[in-house]
Amino acid sequence: MAFFEMVKTALKTVVRRPVTILYPAEAAKKTPLTRGHVTIDESRCISCGTCQRKCPAQAIVISKEAKTWQIDRLRCVVCNSCVDTCPVKCLVMDTQYSSPVTARSVEIVTITYVKPPKPEKKDEPKQ
Amino acid sequence: MTLENQTITCIDFGKLIGSVERFRNEGYRLVQIGCTKVGEQYEVNYSFDKDYHFENIRITITADTEVPSISGMYWNSFIYENEMHDLFGIQVRGMNIDFKGTFIRTAVKFPFSMPPVTVVKGDKP
Amino acid sequence: MSKQIIVPFGPQHPVLPEPIHLDLVLEDEKVVDVVPSIGYIHRGFEKLVEKREYTEYVYIAERTCGICSFVHGATYCQGIEQIMKIDVPERAQYLRVIWSEYSRLHSHLLWLGLFADSFGFENLFMSAWKIREGILYVMEETTGGRVIQGSCKVGGVRRDISSEKLDEMVKDLDRIDRDMKELTTVFLKDSSIQHRLRNVGVISREDAYHLGAVGPTARGSGVAIDTRKLGYGAYDRLNVHVVTESCGDCYSRCAVRANELFTSTDLIRQAAKKIPEGPIDVKVTGSPDGEYFMRAEQPRGELVHYLKGNGTKFLVRSRIRTPTLTNIPALLKMLQGCELADVPVIVMSIDPCISCTER
Secondary structure, three states: OEOOOOHHHHHHHHHOOOOOOOOOOOOOOOOOOOOOEEEEOOOOOOOOOHHHHHOOOOOEEEEOOOOEEEEOOOOOOOOOHHHHHOOOOOEEEEOOOOOOOOOOOOEEEEOOOOOOOOOOOOOOOOO | OOOOOOOEEEOOHHHHHHHHHHHHHHOOEEEEEEEEEEOOEEEEEEEEEEOOEEEEEEEEEOOOOEEEOOOOOOHHHHHHHHHHHHHHOOEEEOOOOOOOOOOOOOOOOOHHHOOOOOOOOOOOO | OOOOEEEEEOOOOOOOOOOOEEEEEEEOOEEEEEEEEOOOOOOOHHHHHHOOOOOOHHHHHHOOOOOOHHHHHHHHHHHHHHHOOOOOOHHHHHHHHHHHHHHHHHHHHHHHHHHHHHOOOHHHHHHHHHHHHHHHHHHHHHHOOOOOOOOEEOOEEOOOOOHHHHHHHHHHHHHHHHHHHHHHHHHHHEHHHHHHHOOOOOOOHHHHHHOOOOOHHHHOOOOOOOHHHHOOOOHHHOOOOOOOOOOOOHHHHHHHHHHHHHHHHHHHHHHHHHOOOOOOEOOOOOOOEEEEEEEEEEOOEEEEEEEEEEOOOOOOEEEEEOHHHHHHHHHHHHHOOOEHHHHHHHHHHOOOOHHHHOO
């Protein structure tokens, strides 16, 4: 049976600097792998629809005719599935968390990808 | 990775109490009682374990069968039997602590006995 | 006979991390009988298996619980791999072990903090959580998430840890070990804590075994069952030390968890030394057809995932039986005969994780 075992730890915490950070005045600690929110590079998206099929929360909706890519930030669980499966790698996971909102809405992005024209077929002599 | 091969013994509904008593006398502990809806029938799995050796028995019943409770031999089975009643609607006779449907309160009675939902991908959820 | 009064405990109570309701039948400050009632956080996870394909269900299985989330995801993946007879590469198995043990460290430190809070020792609560922050930072650096890791998938793991990072993590474990030694000395030796915890909530060895107690609740009464001894994942190549105590009171359960912290750091060091180079996943095609009971050791005890598939992309049944569900009858036995002021301490000593129980 020992008495006053905690005194050593308590005195150390009094003397040392505080371990908490003054958030939001100081930025939160983030690592390169932190999953914050999904961003898209609209000039590379080919509207294949893979991200919409793989999303477990059904947060992404793509419209090929209207050329839009929309995401419901409140449904998204930042699981990284869409980023992993995108065939042209136009989706990137940013490390900042999405900011709080006061009303439910979806974020709509217009796709500006232009398919490059096919190179002209030259007549090749048969060998 | 070497994992055990598991065998599930399907037994007759009438032999349930006898088999469970055999497990009790040999010193097995009750691991879980689980229920699955297959078509119109329900499969109830009873799992036992002793010294990392795993055994399963299974009975197949219809929705209106009354299952006898094994709480005479295993006092802790009331948790699983009440959950089975509240989620699937299976009547269990003779539970030592009978909550009469108030163990898990859901908005829809017997939710897991509803037919499975088929989903087409791309539908609005 | 004195009059009996009924006092409701929960679902909102400052000591409970998650809502559970107990009706305590009292006779003059002594608890005579207890009636539990759960279902405050039932989300119907098992019904979601019909709406989400088996590859996507990993994300749902992980979100069953916030404290023990990694083990749920890993157990589900291992169950599917066992049904489909997929051979997971060795490096992935060792990585899963390393993350599982970090998850166990953070869960036990969280529990030590909440337990100290339940008998009023706020300073100790904050010290335990201070150490836990370092571990959560390691989880975030290697997987991207502090609470929900998202790094298991059917066929392997999604992210790799480089060998330089592994060396750094092992070196950091020395500092964590020192801090944890200081913390556990207070828990195990201090006289005010012993006064509060000795001979409170006693359950005998036979009762603990037959009522189905698992995990530290059973190991605190001398029943030596630890599902890691089954040898799933990479555990059959590592040396697992099972910690038991014999008294069966709250102090024993606290001592088991405090000593298991050091078992976990030892396992991480062993795994980091033995981990081979190689791929981290295999390609998975087809659908599961068959059934399996996958058992694993969660921080709270033995977890059982029962999975049944019939050859389509949607599983027929996924049943999760968590250790807290099976510790509840043991809790009812412990509470009979105790004082009213000891009820929060005893309820916390089984480590209730009700969101797992009530998926």
